[in-house]
Amino acid sequence: MLLLIKNSMRKNVTEYLDITEGLYSEKIAVEDANGCITFGEMKRNALKIAEFCVEQNIFKQPVCVYLPKSKEMVTSFVGTNYSGNFYVPLDIKSPDTRIRNILATLNPGLIITDEEHKDQVENFGLPTVTVGCLCSRKEADLSVVESARSRQIDTDPVYSIFTSGSTGIPKGVVISHRGVIDYIDWAVDTFHFTADAKIGNQAPFYFDNSIFDIYSCLLTGAKMVIIPETLFMFPVKLPEFVRDNDITTIFWVPTVMINVANSGVLSEIELPKLKNVVFCGEVMPNTQLNIWRKAQPQCTYANLYGPTEISDVCTYYIVDRPFKDSDSLPIGKACENMRIIILNEKNEIAKTNEQGEICVIGTGVSLGYWNNPEITQKAFIQNPVNPYYEERIYRTGDLAYVNDEGLIIYLGRMDNQVKVKGNRIELGEIENAAMCVGGVKGACAVFDEKNQKIVLFIESCEAFRLRKLNLELKKYIPNYMLPGDLVVMEKFPHTANDKIDRVTLKKSLG
Ligand code: AMP
Numbered sequence: 001m002l003l004l005i006k007n008s009m010r011k012n013v014t015e016y017l018d019i020t021e022g023l024y025s026e027k028i029a030v031e032d033a034n035g036c037i038t039f040g041e042m043k044r045n046a047l048k049i050a051e052f053c054v055e056q057n058i059f060k061q062p063v064c065v066y067l068p069k070s071k072e073m074v075t076s077f078v079g080t081n082y083s084g085n086f087y088v089p090l091d092i093k094s095p096d097t098r099i100r101n102i103l104a105t106l107n108p109g110l111i112i113t114d115e116e117h118k119d120q121v122e123n124f125g126l127p128t129v130t131v132g133c134l135c136s137r138k139e140a141d142l143s144v145v146e147s148a149r150s151r152q153i154d155t156d157p158v159y160s161i162f163t164s165g166s167t168g169i170p171k172g173v174v175i176s177h178r179g180v181i182d183y184i185d186w187a188v189d190t191f192h193f194t195a196d197a198k199i200g201n202q203a204p205f206y207f208d209n210s211i212f213d214i215y216s217c218l219l220t221g222a223k224m225v226i227i228p229e230t231l232f233m234f235p236v237k238l239p240e241f242v243r244d245n246d247i248t249t250i251f252w253v254p255t256v257m258i259n260v261a262n263s264g265v266l267s268e269i270e271l272p273k274l275k276n277v278v279f280c281g282e283v284m285p286n287t288q289l290n291i292w293r294k295a296q297p298q299c300t301y302a303n304l305y306g307p308t309e310i311s312d313v314c315t316y317y318i319v320d321r322p323f324k325d326s327d328s329l330p331i332g333k334a335c336e337n338m339r340i341i342i343l344n345e346k347n348e349i350a351k352t353n354e355q356g357e358i359c360v361i362g363t364g365v366s367l368g369y370w371n372n373p374e375i376t377q378k379a380f381i382q383n384p385v386n387p388y389y390e391e392r393i394y395r396t397g398d399l400a401y402v403n404d405e406g407l408i409i410y411l412g413r414m415d416n417q418v419k420v421k422g423n424r425i426e427l428g429e430i431e432n433a434a435m436c437v438g439g440v441k442g443a444c445a446v447f448d449e450k451n452q453k454i455v456l457f458i459e460s461c462e463a464f465r466l467r468k469l470n471l472e473l474k475k476y477i478p479n480y481m482l483p484g485d486l487v488v489m490e491k492f493p494h495t496a497n498d499k500i501d502r503v504t505l506k507k508s509l510g
């Protein structure tokens with residue numbers, strides 16, 4: 001409790017590493033496929049990175065981290081924050097065109113990469129340095145770093161994560177130190193994390209679920225084990241990895257949980273050390289949740305909800321009873337320091353069982369989209385039910401209602417945003433990419449819920465093939481956004497006001 005009271009007074013997440021390095025210098029902080037880093041080593045290297053940033057005269061600026069998921073990536077995040085700057089994790093699998101769009105929006109002060117990607121990154125024409133080069137510097141001068149860090153306040157940015165944008169350009173969501181500090185207080189308290197915990201990380205670092213893993217470990221001295229990405233192609237092997245690495249907590253997207261449950265392996269394996277099974281990012285079906293609960297009854301199961309525009313999560317539900325396959329699993333109630341209001345079509349608070357849009361208030365709400373006041377003003381607005389003082393809310397675009405028990409039930413999206421295998425995708429980003437391909441006159445992407453795939457309709461007189469078109473699309477969008485099916489039409493159906501008739505196109509899928 002004492003730790004938590006003190007923690008709420010912190011103003012920079014790097015203070016976490018100050019504590020854990022003091023207590024557990026020799027203890028492993030992060031383990032990846034190539035080895036481990038202790039808390040002591042991480043702090044020494046992070047300070048070197050910070051000193052370099054200070055020398056470059058950058059402050060409160062974005063620092064991009066273009067690295068494979070690794071302990072070096074976590075160290076770069078912390079180093080960036082020590083210097084009073086904020087980090088932006090980039091997906092090394094994203095096509096260069098998408099990265100260039102992000103960099104054009106950001107104009108970062110620095111890009112941290114490794115030897116393998118150095119030449120590619122230097123082509124972006126921005127200041128670049130390798131993490132290896134930074135970590136081989138002599139010990140940092142603490143006073144230099146401290147003078148930068150102490151100029152920061154807790155409402156300053158800690159990170160920015162880019163998420164799919166409907167106009168074709170990804171949006172950089174900026175989150176404050178305060179948002180992460182309050183969220184991690186809640187997470188550590190709710191899941192009883194101590195230095196003995198071991199968190200098995202699944203989330204890519206350019207996806208905000210990783211915030212839970214990284215900062216719960218940095219605050220408590222727990223170990224973060226980065227699960228090799230290739231293992232996720234073999235769900236049957238994942239529980240073995242959890243067992244062999246004594247993992248105590250997993251925070252995975254439902255897609256992974258479903259694949260593991262469907263593989264049948266859960267009933268054949270004992271995971272005595274596993275205590276918390278946490279999921280977030282998309283609907284978790286009860287059929288697969290029940291398989292997990294039956295096979296591993298010793299665990300606490302938690303359904304977390306939150307968009308990137310919040311410091312990861314804003315509601316939670318600890319599963320306290322069995323649910324029928326056809327039931328909706330609640331997303332629960334607001335986390336500490338967060339408040340949820342459900343606004344109906346009249347912009348009033350919806351009554352119990354009345355559906356409306358989930359709107360979020362609290363310290364975790366994003367500072368806005370970096371360098372994009374227009375879309376920021378649309379999504380982050382004055383609370384319409386509070387005319388008395390300035391109170392920002394984030395309109396999520398998610399539909400929900402509060403049931404008789406006071407629990408929030410998620411109903412789906414109000415727009416063209418979809419989730420495919422846990423990845424957030426604006427269908428507009430795919431359509432914009434398709435429009436860049438020669439011979440495409442019109443594009444409309446729809447999500448086929450039954451088969452869980454994106455179907456791309458294109459208007460063209462040419463005979464396109466899916467594989468060939470996807471080769472073109474790969475230049476603009478990441479693999480997880482590629483359509484699974486293609487329909488070529490000479491002319492799209494239109495609505496009365498001359499918009500592409502998405503409903504008719506979707507219905508044609510049967
Ligand atoms: P992202 O920004 O990638 O975290 O995606 C956020 C979106 O994922 C939300 O706006 C919801 O539509 C969906 N989502 C997140 N958590 C849940 C959940 N527990 N159940 C259902 N949908 C969820």
